[in-house]
Amino acid sequence: MSGSDLQTLQIETPVFQEHETASGHTVKFLPLVWSAIWRQRTESLLTLFALTVAFTLFGAMLALNAAYEKAIADARMDRLFVTRRFDGPATLPLGYREQLARIPGVTAVGGQIWFGGHEQDVHHGILIMFVDEGMRAAWPELPLSQADWHALDAMPAGIFLTRKAAARRNARIGGIVTLNTAPGSRADGGTSWYFTVLGVVPDPPGWGQWNPDLIIANMRYWEETSDLQERNGVNTLRVAIDRPEHALAVCRAIETRFTNANPALSCVPARENAQELAEANINMRRISLGIAAAGLFMILFLCANGMAESVRERLWEFGVLKTFGYSDAGLGFLVVLEAAIPTLLAALLGAALARAVDTFIAHLAVTGVINMPEISASSAAFGWALCVALIVALVSSVAPLQRVRRMPVGAVVAGR
């Protein structure tokens, strides 16, 4: 028996004397667990760091996956996108709005047209989305309040920028945003469009996944200012319908009504559109789950190995505890607690750090070409991390527990 073993035994004996008191059962185990964890301080800390990093990755990937799921879930089935069926130069005639509004189930129709150019130089592109009055009802999720709509009415050359768009340009209320184009975009022959910033509005839920930022302008200004050939048209019509379950039927009715029109129309519910885009791009949802699984595998292997090693090195101690009358269940509890404390702690730290990783990932996306949905910290991510930590602790303890249960107590205590 080594000196350190004797010391451990001396500490643990009082615990044995009192361990049968039900209320104090867990509390009396804690010094034992703590001494086991702190036995090899450096290695315990390193295990904790490794677990924390793995949980950080796990949490970050879960949050990323949830953000993509949410972006699709936020896209509503009672909103329809109506565009040209065939690739072509012409926009959709504004007159389609009234025809669509007469289709049963349609409650509102709004039009939008995108217009692009560059700001200070050709490397700084800018896209403006002009929307008409119909969007108030057809796209109520657009982050414009009644006051904002009034402001747009009062100043047709005004624009609202989402926070991302404003931050990218360091735009301030009252400032001017300039869009430059090739000749021929304006009826007056000019090539520069000057917009006054009326306000900064929140980014619409799920918006960032498909476009870097959003700048909203008044279509009336477009209709009054653009080249005559460009007027009376929109790129997309947004349609609101009475019930989500009518989406496919209304879409079919729209496509049928406009089959022989020029241009013919194509219709898709907003949620299906979001789903299609997610599938067409690199599928970050599936990939993030795969990476989370790899992180989980690392966690499990590391933890299981740590527990196996810890129990192997302390078999004598477990033998002594058994000799003193500790039950297999009691020792099992001891081993599971020893595994659970670092994993739970790592899960909490990792879930907190995951937020920072996700912020960095979002930063990568914003500075790159692709944008992505807003990733928000959720209690669900913490909950998942804690659940996984507990499961990992339990699974990691199975083999060491079997070893403790089957060990020949006499031989182990005798040091054989």
Added chain:
Amino acid sequence: MSELRQIVAVILIGLGSLRSRYATAMVIVIGMASVVGVLTSMLSLTSGMTRAYYTPEDARRAVVWAGTANFDQSRSLHRDVIGTILDAPGIARGSDGAPLADAEFLMRLPTLEGFADGELNVRGLSGAGLAMRPAFRVVAGHMFQAGRRELLVGTGALRKFGLGVGGKVQLIDGDWPIVGVFTNGGDILESYLVGDADTIMAATRRHGYAQVMAQLNDAGAYAKFAAWLTENPALAVSVERKTDYDLRQVGSQSAFFTDMAYLIGAIMALGAMFGVVKIMYATVRARTREIGTLRAMGFGAAPVAASVLAEAALLGVVGALLGAALAWLVFDGREMWVWGSFRLHVSANLWALGLLWALVTSLVGGLTPALRAARLPASEALRAA
């Protein structure tokens, strides 16, 4: 015994005792396999996509756009400027003496019923465009003919959308039959349908091409070719090397993903590194008697430290090979569709990157345990055992 021989001897002794520390050693192997497996799997996407967009001939090619409309779906390059563009210096000539340059475009087709999750496009090109694609082969049916409603389907689009010879797709003027299936060396063109550009333009009332793709005499001809076009007052065009355009296309779709792969690889490597430090500390502890004995026999500190580092590196490399092999087995050659068909590619470069990644992680992780092993006084080490 020389220092080098001591190092070799101690490394061999350390590795010889690995069998008794099998389970702990596996933590490093599995951890590193996870790191390298995830890294190479993710990067195989970028590698595969790059392979699909680049062709060997691209180094000698240039793309001419109408102004800033530098994308395949543009319709801004009008017919009346094409002749002037083909007069530019430096364009290679075919066997018939005609310039090897082709006005082309990409046109989106309506979504096919039951295939919502992929965009079907048709590429309009002409005989010169086909002559510029030496890998182009019709593998079923026959070649499309100018002036007729005929399209070919690439093998990628065939697999994705189930379109084959006898199938039809809808253009604005009605149904167009598919008369053949083609391959083009596995590049991105196989994701599309192709047809005669002028016939499609006439049928769809399209007035402009997207680009002129030109084969140059050599890569050095680009500067003169570009200058002639951009400085020509009769034209309002921009010019780009085909390789730059490839980079732009691949980059727009994969840059974020590639950054993500490196970020995740770095995070996983950090976790694995802590694991390596922990395991190697435990190894040094388990080998204390052995190290003490060696030191007592006159072995130096450096060979002892080297043996710890060598063990960490070896386990890391084994893990990296396992991870890369798994990525190769599971993902290499697997077809994906991201705005087009391509196959994931676990290239030799990715294997090398994985090995380097694991080696650096293992060596950094093994450093402090190696120093601890080197500093173990022989007498103390023997007593501790």
